[in-house]
Amino acid sequence: MRGEETRGEILEQPALMRRALSILSVPARYAAEALASREFVYSIGVGPTLHPASLLGRILGKVGGPGAIEMDAEDFSNWLAERPKRPAAVIFSETGEEREALLAIRELRKRDPAAPVISVLGSPGSTLHRASDYGLVFTRGPGRMGLFSPMSVAGLLLAAEVARLAGMPARAHSLRSLLEAAPEQAAEALGRAESVADEAAELIARSRLLFVVSTNGVKPAAQEFSYRLTMMSGIMCDVASPGEFLATKHRLLSAGTPVLVLEPERNPEVKMAAERYGAIVIGVGPAGPHVPLGVNPPGEIAPLVYAPALLLLALKVTLILGIDPDASVRVM
């Protein structure tokens, strides 16, 4: 049956999260020590690994840790500050061999030879692994659905350990507890999406272009969904926060363009703005309305919970278009 292998990988995501939690907890503890003493962290990704990097970049400052920004490895050399203040880097990479990621390390160390580099990897023994001070390795290797879930777990484990080292043990404990609950919530959301996402998939499949509006908390999951949807189905996606959408992008909509809104109940004005120009709004959130996930995860773990359900939605769209994602050329 078409798409069965891809479906299997999506359904496996909650189990991957549990495995990552068990495998990466100890290395994350050691690696976090290198981060906690630094002033600024560059959370770097390459292609789809920018999405878990984005999750870490957003959470680090909120747990008492150093300031942080997420960056694409391709941009890093060009945009790194001339004199970064006691920087560190966390680099997410599936193969550990991407030229941009290796260049990023070289550039960072050129500016500050003492800057520690932590890599979150899908392949042990790679060049990036050897060049890093610490490696958090999840050895499943890149599949069709990549490593968003385990890499996001790695990032959140790092954040929890940084919180502990920053003298916020309660925050660390709470983040850790949320992480442990995430696989179950993700499984529940997946189960719901399996039975209710068909109508949403039909609406998305009608257009070659999809706007995705996501609150900042869930944005890494929105980015992951958009990337996979484009790769599998060829539908082009434009991801924006509600603020960005309301400031500019809703004015670019044409009648009939689908707009996928994540957590629509948090930003009701997005629906009104999108419908002003005739767009079709599809809501995915705890209560739907199109894809009710039945769970309302806190912001820290929301991307982990949303991502598998959204990947399933992307698969359904792809199948409606008559494309077999199992047969498509692997991009990674």
Next chain:
Amino acid sequence: MSSGSEGVRVWWLFDVDDVLYDATLLKRMARENAVVAMIEAGLPADFEVLLRKVNKVVEERGEDYTRHFDDAISALGLRVDARVIAAGVIAYHDTKRAFLRPLPKVFKTLLTLRDRGYGLGLSSPGSPVKEWEKVIRLGLHHFFERAWVGQPDPERHRSALEELGVNPANCIYVTARPEGVDSASEFGMKTVRVRRGKSASKDSATAPDIEVVSVWEIAGRAESLLEG
């Protein structure tokens, strides 16, 4: 009735921001468009993150600081690129020009007050050149016979009262700033609070003589304010 209780001329002194034009809307739109422009010029930053950082710099360094965008980009650990800054500055100024329009019925209100014989003055704590730039762009500069711009609230009110030589009760200060109401009240001036803009939900320590949402409402309430 343009005269106060002592038969002398009554003066209306107008603040500029959120009184004569929608300053809060202008600044927020201009900052948002500047952030979009900087990202479109290649800056690898998230819209919400960069906008929050710009707003933080504005809050910390004040609106008249000249390097908001540079500081925001540096605070994100990124290289300050002159091309990106220029893109932001252009977008900011283009938006500013588009939104720098008098609020509805401001012309009519000023004309009405002037025709009734009141004195009209400007009184704003902002940077003098910037305040005049706004008033000239708004096309309102010919309405105001006198202006006190640039000094902080107490000094400006003191100068205005001394130069006009009027009893403070014959001076009405129109402002959207709660601290502006407090300061003018301390001098015994009458106050009109315009509930608009970024401070709209904040209360002044001293109650204003009247409160309005838009400045055009004052023309109809001028007499009752002076009698009160």
